[in-house]
Amino acid sequence: MDFSSKLLENAVYEMSQLPGIGKRTALRLVLHLLKQPERQTENLSNALTKLRTMVQFCKKCHNISDTVLCEICSNPKRDASLVCVVEDIRDVMAIENTGQYRGLYHVLGGKISPIEGMGPQDLTIYSLINKVKEGEVQELILALSSTMEGDTTNFYIFKQLEGTGVKTSTIARGIAVGDELEYADEVTLGRSILNRIPFEGSFSNK
Amino acid sequence: MDFSSKLLENAVYEMSQLPGIGKRTALRLVLHLLKQPERQTENLSNALTKLRTMVQFCKKCHNISDTVLCEICSNPKRDASLVCVVEDIRDVMAIENTGQYRGLYHVLGGKISPIEGMGPQDLTIYSLINKVKEGEVQELILALSSTMEGDTTNFYIFKQLEGTGVKTSTIARGIAVGDELEYADEVTLGRSILNRIPFEGSFSNK
The missing domain is CATH 3.40.1360.10 (Dna Topoisomerase Vi A Subunit; Chain: A, domain 2)
Known part of the structure; x- marks a missing residue:
């Protein structure tokens, strides 16, 4: 792809480094940002930079957290x-x-x-x-x-x-709720029979 | 979606403002950035901010350009x-x-x-x-x-x-090169017949 601007080329390149984002999608996203108020690009850049530099992980469970211990652990x-x-x-x-x-x-x-x-x-x-x-x-x-x-x-x-x-x-591995047996793969179906559970227990949803 | 961190939530929100990027994709992209060196997020943020604040459009054709007149116009x-x-x-x-x-x-x-x-x-x-x-x-x-x-x-x-x-x-509107007629829509096929061109001319590819 030939770009008419180095700034554009650079922005598209950096955007296309994200997983699942090719050059064309990156260009579409970048051009979208150009049509929006400057504020939006600023917010995006700031949010990403802030997250990357200030991110903390919970000491106990290693979940992302803004505090030393996450909400779940504490x-x-x-x-x-x-x-x-x-x-x-x-x-x-x-x-x-x-x-x-x-x-x-x-x-x-x-x-x-x-x-x-x-x-x-x-x-x-x-x-x-x-x-x-x-x-x-x-x-x-x-x-x-x-x-x-x-x-x-x-x-x-x-x-x-x-x-x-x-x-x-x-x-538990087994057939997903709502799935039809005939479309399930053999391994899952086989395991779901081997690891069958008592019928009365299958409703417990507390 | 409940996030364990405000910083994360904010980054995901800003990312999901882009067209075609939902909350789940935004989360995937943001978590990817977290696993990469800080440098990558920095580069992305800088490239976007720079483009948005310094972008210029060619005075003549309005294409994005780093100069007053774009490369094509000049x-x-x-x-x-x-x-x-x-x-x-x-x-x-x-x-x-x-x-x-x-x-x-x-x-x-x-x-x-x-x-x-x-x-x-x-x-x-x-x-x-x-x-x-x-x-x-x-x-x-x-x-x-x-x-x-x-x-x-x-x-x-x-x-x-x-x-x-x-x-x-x-x-010219017509059937794309390599396409089969039977799959073409009626409007395009109709137009391609009305606007037919001399056979000798159809090869010119200079």
């Missing part, structure tokens, strides 16, 4: 003996939205993935192990995505915790 | 008697990419659209009329999109230029 009504291990802060938001969970979280910041050069030391796994060894945690819910990387990470954590006596569980 | 090799009227600077880039056009451009900055509150005074139409009245322009190619707004704008410009003696033309 809430005395939450069950501190139950910790849900997730990959990303988006997972925390998704689980919080269900309104079903009253324990705490632990944000790993990714999964073990040798291909992407992510080892246990790049994640917050050791902080999790220490937290468990301190003794307050009684159950760990491993809620990583069920990919090879997720399974590897689950297994690594499980192995590291051997002997601590902490209970580990994983979220 | 190029003596281009044919100044031929002006292609387009909506947007993206159209200039698209036509330039074909390598087929040696004239100048005129960027309108939009189309006449009463619904969106865009009248002729919001576009660069009067600057175009003045340019034509100065006498250098001999042919005007109207290359707006063929929507109702595009047609209205074309007709408005055409009416304003009555009596100036300038030749006006419009880009």
Whole structure:
């Protein structure tokens, strides 16, 4: 793409560094900003810079937070003996939205993935192990995505915790509510039969 | 969506003001920036702010430019008697990419659209009329999109230029190269037959 202005070219280049944003989309976004009041671009730039420079992570669960301890960790009504291990802060938001969970979280910041050069030391796994060894945690819910990387990470954590006596569980895999059986993949359907639950229990929604 | 941090919420909000970017995508983009070196966010913010505050438009064709006259308008090799009227600077880039056009451009900055509150005074139409009245322009190619707004704008410009003696033309509408006839819409196919061209002429690609 040939640009008529270096300033434009530079803005489009930086915008296209974002994931899923190609050069054409970047150009569309940048031209949109040019048509809006200067204020909007200023607000966007300031919000991004402020977030990037002032961002803090909760000391306990590594969730993004404006305070040393996040709102969830510092809430005395939450069950501190139950910790849900997730990959990303988006997972925390998704689980919080269900309104079903009253324990705490632990944000790993990714999964073990040798291909992407992510080892246990790049994640917050050791902080999790220490937290468990301190003794307050009684159950760990491993809620990583069920990919090879997720399974590897689950297994690594499980192995590291051997002997601590902490209970580990994983979220139920099965057919999504509203889905039709005939379209489900074999692995999920197979697991949902192996891990079937008593019918009376399937309504509990407290 | 409930955010664990005001800074994050603000950044996501500003990002989601961009067209086609919803809250979820905005969150994904912002979290991506958090995982990258601070430098990247800084570069993006600076590039956007710089563009927005320092942007200039070519005095002659209204294309984005770092100089008073853009590279195309100030190029003596281009044919100044031929002006292609387009909506947007993206159209200039698209036509330039074909390598087929040696004239100048005129960027309108939009189309006449009463619904969106865009009248002729919001576009660069009067600057175009003045340019034509100065006498250098001999042919005007109207290359707006063929929507109702595009047609209205074309007709408005055409009416304003009555009596100036300038030749006006419009880009050919027809079946795209490589397309199959059976999938073409009736209007396009009908027009492509009415406006058929001599077979020998159809290869010219100089």
